[in-house]
Amino acid sequence: MKWNVPNILTLMRLIAAPGVAVMFLYFTRPFADGLAMLLFVSAAITDWFDGYLARAWKQETKLGAMLDPIADKAMVVIALMVIIAFSSWSPWLVLPATVILFREVFVSGLREYLGNVSGTLKVTQLAKWKTTAQMVAIAVLFSQGVFEHYFGMSILGMNDELVSAILMGQQEDIHGLNWKLDGMIWAGRIGLGLLWIAATLTAITGFDYLRKALPHLTETR
Template sequence: MRLNLPTWLTLFRIFLLPVMVVAFYAPFRGANVAAAAVFVLAAVTDWFDGYLARRFDQVSAFGAFLDPVADKLMVAVTLFLLVQNHPTALLAVTAAVIVGREIAVSALREWMAHVGERARVRVALLGKFKTALQMVALVVLLLQHDSETLRLYHVGESLLVLAAVLTIWSGFAYMRAAWPVLGNGRGASGA
């Protein structure tokens, strides 16, 4: 299998995860800025790899599989870091909602593909808006995670809560789109 540039960018995004973790815990002044910068670089490569794949018709099966995995890893790892650093009930519940929805929607998409109905659960505009809001919130939280004043931390926290609300809303939209297939028992394994 030959890897194309969009897939290399996706692999690079996965490689950036441990770099961000190291930056997050680094004991130097400005480590929060470094962690946020790595996260932003990863988010930009996410947009760029999709653009290149579509623009130059370099969509591959491996890239299509790997891209959402990289996205979910990026968000989940960042949320785990933030919850560990500020273990509040609000942040923990918000992170659990976001990660739980991502797992549920991924499983739903996999099942819908299995029964030949993948098109019913395509990424919608609401999902893209949710992702953009989530990325902005995570950047703000990364920037503020070790700040003494936490002035913007609560702004980031509020944006993340709003992203979690959109996460639930878009998750229900996917479930509603899939319900005609789920409700009739097609593809059931008997488990």
């Protein structure tokens, strides 16, 4: 195994994937949401850097080619698992997440089955955009949790009448309830919209990989 900077960055991203879930075991919310988002975004940034550096420094290796998609899938799968676990299980969230998880498992199975001819399932430009959309959507959804719980902490001890008066502008908003509520609402809407876009791209690339694999799947042994 050849360890260089790009491969080390990829390995760090792989290690960071379960770290997103661990944040919710050792920290209370909203600190867990914020730390998970920071860790996820930092790891996602390395996804661009390791590929760029590997090409720029001519350090592309089989180890890196193997670890990179595994790290991406681990990040997405674990982060979606955490988000769904702490959500209201809305079908608008669960459905696109299910599409993404199913496709990742399905394509991984195809690659394993095809073995030596799995090179026919090369990563396309659309698949790269798919991964980017997934990571941006997940980061925004994590930010929703941050806004939601800081809003909840701010209204702690207030009665419903006081909260309504502040939100309607009848009382001074010294705790920033309005911008925290707006942040929670818009982060949820934008994150969910991006997740549906990611799920659509995920389904399209999944069908594309299946189409490319069909000739090999119909071969007789």
